[in-house]
Structure formats: C-alpha cells, structure tokens
Amino acid sequence: MTMEEIIGLVGGLDGVLTLRPGPGDGTPELAWGDTFFYYSPDGVVPTTTQPFATIVTKNYPDDEASRLDRPGVFRVNVSAGKEEFVRWTGHAPREPAAADADPAAADTVIAHPVYGTLGWLAVVNPGPRTEAATRELLGTAYRLARARHERRAGVPDS
Numbered sequence: 001m002t003m004e005e006i007i008g009l010v011g012g013l014d015g016v017l018t019l020r021p022g023p024g025d026g027t028p029e030l031a032w033g034d035t036f037f038y039y040s041p042d043g044v045v046p047t048t049t050q051p052f053a054t055i056v057t058k059n060y061p062d063d064e065a066s067r068l069d070r071p072g073v074f075r076v077n078v079s080a081g082k083e084e085f086v087r088w089t090g091h092a093p094r095e096p097a098a099a100d101a102d103p104a105a106a107d108t109v110i111a112h113p114v115y116g117t118l119g120w121l122a123v124v125n126p127g128p129r130t131e132a133a134t135r136e137l138l139g140t141a142y143r144l145a146r147a148r149h150e151r152r153a154g155v156p157d158s
Contacts, residue, residue: 003035006055006126006134007055009135010037011037014041015149016039017038017039017040017043018036019035019051021033033058035055037053038145039148052141052144052145053076053077053141054076054077057073063113065113066104066124067103067104068124072125073125076123077115078121078122078123078134080121080141081119081140085116085119088109088121088133089110089121093111093118093119105124106124106125107124107127108129109121109122109134110122110123121137
C-alpha cells in the first residue's frame with residue numbers, strides 16, 4: 001500500500017478530517033509531510049482527542065527504532081483498541097511482549113515502538129502480507145473513534 005492509497009481509503013470515510021501539515025500552515029516543521037486522521041464530522045480539529053491513525057514519514061525524537069529516515073519508508077500508526085492489539089501482539093498493551101519485534105521490519109503488524117503501551121499498533125510500509133490487516137485495523141480504529149465521538153456528543157446507539 002502506498003501512502004496515497006491509505007490517505008484515500010481513510011480520508012474517504014464519512015466524517016474523517018485528514019490533516020497533512022506543511023509549510024505555511026502554522027504547524028510545527030517536525031509534522032510536515034505526515035498525515036493525521038481524526039473523526040470530526042464538523043471538520044474542526046478536535047482539541048480533546050488524539051487522531052485515530054497517523055502516517056509518519058520520519059523519525060521523531062525518542063522514536064528512531066523504525067528507522068524512518070530510510071528513503072521511501074513510512075509507518076502507519078493505528079489506535080484500533082485493546083482487542084485488536086492483543087490479537088496482533090499476543091499480549092495486553094501494558095504487559096511485556098514475549099519476544100521483541102523489529103520496529104524497522106516492513107510489512108509486519110507490531111506494537112507501536114513508543115505508544116504500544118497505550119494500545120497503538122504500527123506497520124512500516126504495509127505490503128502484501130499486511131495490506132488486508134492494515135485496512136481492517138484502520139476500519140476498526142475509525143469505528144471506535146466514531147463511536148467515542150457519538151458517545152461524547154450524546155448520540156443514541158443505533
């Protein structure tokens with residue numbers, strides 16, 4: 001999967017606000033080139049919630065293990081909930097992993113190297129092995145974010 005395919009997939013979901021920071025928009029330079037997905041049907045950046053998924057194209061401070069400084073490398077980060085986290089990693093977010101996963105390995109679903117303890121999953125350069133899983137995880141993260149938004153807004157369950 002390419003970044004553009006992922007952006008098209010997630011950005012096409014109802015109520016998704018896609019932020020793509022760049023020069024001149026007031027965002028920190030560190031975020032330029034990355035993509036952030038929020039559930040925000042009013043199109044306003046939420047101030048009380050994190051994005052439900054991101055695409056990062058570079059190393060961040062204290063997050064160099066994925067080696068995103070390599071040409072053409074990006075990482076999809078997904079908050080798909082505890083159940084999916086356990087399904088993919090074999091352990092709860094705050095529990096230690098049985099074996100260390102290589103955070104730089106491409107086309108592999110792993111606990112996020114920094115935010116795994118918060119239940120985030122990550123995939124470096126999703127490819128043939130993880131395309132279906134990445135799509136599924138993004139869909140799950142979207143549904144969870146939408147449900148959270150509706151619960152906070154007092155929308156009755158459907």
